Amino acid sequence: VGSEMCIRDRVNILYLFEEEKLARDIYVKMYSSYGAYVFNNISESEQRHMDSVAKLISKYEIDDTVVNNGPGIFSNEVIQEEYDRLLEKGLLNLTSALGVGVEIELMDIGDLERMQTETEKADIKRVLSNLLDGSYNHLDAFNTQLGLITQ
Numbered sequence: 427v428g429s430e431m432c433i434r435d436r437v438n439i440l441y442l443f444e445e446e447k448l449a450r451d452i453y454v455k456m457y458s459s460y461g462a463y464v465f466n467n468i469s470e471s472e473q474r475h476m477d478s479v480a481k482l483i484s485k486y487e488i489d490d491t492v493v494n495n496g497p498g499i500f501s502n503e504v505i506q507e508e509y510d511r512l513l514e515k516g517l518l519n520l521t522s523a524l525g526v527g528v529e530i531e532l533m534d535i536g537d538l539e540r541m542q543t544e545t546e547k548a549d550i551k552r553v554l555s556n557l558l559d560g561s562y563n564h565l566d567a568f569n570t571q572l573g574l575i576t577q
Contacts, residue, residue: 431547436486439486440501442554443479443480443492444492449530452527455516459523468567482549498513512529521575524571528569535561538558542558
């Protein structure tokens, strides 16, 4: 089964797993720092996103070492750098933290939309579509919270 997938799909799925993990790990930290429930709720959703991508990793027998990384640890250097940058920015204050949430969701949306155009596999398209719906909902939630703060 594993060999039936093109390299681009494999790369995208591993990247996507770590991107969802970045979101979860940041939101867990922001919740522990500020106690704003939006971070707790969305971090739980990001865990479900990670679980659905992990199922693809398992199904297609992709190297699954990324699923064993602890909080804040990433195999992809670009994602690790992004995590470190976003964490530092988010720890400035609650407004910055919510802005980081917006930034993460916009990044996810861009990557998910790109990945949808790059795969032919129906099961991958379905997961991407579900994650995209979630990211739009998360973006709305963060923007709503930002609006409440700035009123």
